[in-house]
Amino acid sequence: MIYFDHAASSWPKPDAVIEKIASFLKENGANPGRGNHVMAREAANEISKTRQLLAELFHISNPNAISFYMNTTQALNQAIKGLLKKGDHVITSQLEHNSVRRPLEYLKRTEEIEITYLESSIDGTTSLDILKKSIKKNTKLIVISHASNVLGTLQPLYEIGKIAAEKNIFFLVDAAQTAGRYPIDVTEMNINLLAFPGHKALLGPQGVGGLYIQPNILLDPLVHGGTGSHSEDIDQPLSSPNRYESGTLNTVGIIGLGAGVEYIKKIGIDVLRKKEWELTNYLLSEMKKIDQITYFGPNENIERVPLVTFLVDDIDSVEIAAILDQHYQIAVRTGFHCSPLAHQVIKTEHTGAIRVSLGHTNTIEEVNYLITSLKEIIKHMG
Template sequence: MDVAYLDHAASSWPKPPAVLEAMQECMLHYGANPGRGSHQMAVKASRVLFETRKQLGKLFKVKNPNDISFSLNTTMALNQAIMGFLKEGDHVICTAIEHNSVRRPLEYLKQTRGIQISYVKTNAKGELNLDDVKAAVNTKTALLVCSHSSNLLGNILPIAELGELCRGVGIKLLVDAAQTAGTVDIDVTKMGIHMLAFPGHKSLLGPQGTGGLYIDPDIELVPLLYGGTGSQSEMIEQPKVRPDRYESGTQNTVGIAGLGEGVKFVLNKTVGKIHAKEWAQTQYLMASLAEIEGVHILGPDLGQNKTAIVSFTIHQTDSSEIAFILDQTFQIAVRAGYHCTPLAHEMAGTMERGAVRASIGYFTTDEELERLVTAVQEIAKHMKS
């Protein structure tokens, strides 16, 4: 039996054929170093990087594609934004459902740069009260960091309202779009986003080793990495010109070539249609699992808007045990445990056993979801007896 892959929130799989073809084309015909030489192969590699940047700019409504720099994943982009922006003594606000990719760099800066952090609590479904965010602002506040969607609960946070709030009090907004880039509309200008960290390997359908960071043209960050950029090589200092300032070292050309095709796929299908397809399947899965005795579903209620994440518990069973049975007995790949977000588990009340997370992608079929429902029915019956 084929594996039913329901772990798209970690990394999407499979990818559109055009992604694989673009990567093969790069490896076979022009795998040279972009921006390092003026020969035809290097020029072609540079063009492919720029083309992907352009597609990403179109997707996120970024005026100048050079305000987007590539990274290896969301984590690296978040580190660049957080480490590069916050200074000694700054105060930062983030939500209590942030991923460790936000929390750990912040906690590191608390130890090393004396920054102060306010974690604004949500309710058990991940909903944030904007008044609580406003109340956390003080004279030292420089930045608000917020996930666009919780990777445990799937709720979508009100980024445009937060953007307005930030504008009103004169602070910057960094958005972690790990769970929304490619599946929820993002317009950095309209939503008041100053920095946007995103993965290439999830809903943008590119390969692993890709991601990026949009940085508002008025913000200058201290680079995370220093070194060769292929430009202004005579200078001792890191160039100021973008994207070079934030892209030291040879880029993942083959991955970025694949990512470009992933983004084109998303733009062709449209984010709205992708979201609608995944939302309908999410609703089916939630409704079917809710009927099973002993199953408890986390996050927003049926009918509410959310990303394609369905996290659940069965009776009092440890989530890792359930995921193991799903994998070994039923050939269904899901994720269990704490999903790098212990804070969100505290909000949801699942710190003790974690949760099983099934996540849907563009290529998920109804049949795969039916298989999961049948398997959970059997497991729940067995666990009860």
């Protein structure tokens, strides 16, 4: 199978990730923070190592400001539901994933929060002027995804962070498509809350993600329960990460994520991104030569995250994806990619579209095979 669905989850994982997980399961497997014996302490140490590695990656001075969740969605829910109160106003964009939109819409119904969706241009850019003009007295939060999972467009985090900081508004970034791929500096970018997945470009297994919560922010925890500390207190502890990490953690996943970050550091985040970008730009240049294909997002040569969403004239996207899957053994993703408003921007809200998303393990031969396969499909069905 040729795997072009890295935006959903990266695969294959580095051997180092698989080996680290296997050796932990074989040699330890104890519950971190739930005992004082050697095995529990070792498990807790491994988790601390992952926190440390992630803190270095995102320029976070206190690793304990990172809490682990199951995925980006949970981390975003924690940030949004933990911060917003009745009557608050939030600015977000049309490009957001349902993991931002749905919790916001839920709070709109239940807590009467107000939402402004910034309109996006067809290539995925959002106007900073309109952002500034949308700020109101009760604006508490700006939540933006670093890169759209439909268009691939990167958003200017420095500039948005600056506007948020000047106006004393919290800035939450959804880094689902960029964590482990683009440098993120929470201090320089004035990011107060950063939600990220462990299972995409950070190369860890599924079932792990995280949230950076700036140490001066106290969120209402999404989940209450045992933290292995302050057990006699009736309330959640105040300190992070205990406040936010009730119940047994996905120790295996977190340890695997740590190995993923180590792998990225060893090879170099810039080296991996350059390879992905070159492949993506090559794919765009080849798609451009096929008259029946319309791709969305920034033009060729303008950097984007390694994904391309496209349509083929007169052929249903679902059918194309099914043929790619069953006849050519190529995995892509169709539909609305959990971002219905982004599909409105590119006018595919009724049809959906096909998304090809790449990783550094893909090759030019695989991209060529995809292009040849698409040409064959168009020839036979177009």
